[in-house]
Amino acid sequence: QVQLVESGGGLVQAGGSLRLSCAASGHTFSNYAVGWFRQAPGKEREFVAQISRGSGSTTYYADSVKGRFTISRDNAKNTVSLQMNNLKPEDTAVYYCAAGVPYSGSYYRDTSYAYWGQGTQLTVSS
Helix, strand or coil: CEEEEEEEEEEEECCCCCEEEEEEEEHHHCEEEEEEECCCCCCCEEEEECCCCCCCCEEECCCCCCEEEEEEEECCEEEEEEECCCCHHHHHHEEEEECCCCCCCCCCCHHHHHHHHHHHCEEEEC
């Protein structure tokens, strides 16, 4: 079992920055890839970013956040962070972190992740 807790959400103006954190406890954290997903009101949950297990040498991003968001991990602290810059109103959503061992090429599927946090709200005002 892995327990995940997100933090860092809040209200920010468009163009601003925010950093989300995902703190993990339980099994060896470095054994898991970690993804960030988000869900806006009335919309399906969507992939945002993923960092590979181990050293986190591989990262993936949704096209909508590429160049603005950066995912990183600190296995010594059992945390994964999502640095979000140049935020837009369309980034408004509940953000979830998730841990799992996705099959090759399935990093963007929420079904690839067994463990989920409770989510943290990000609101970007225009």
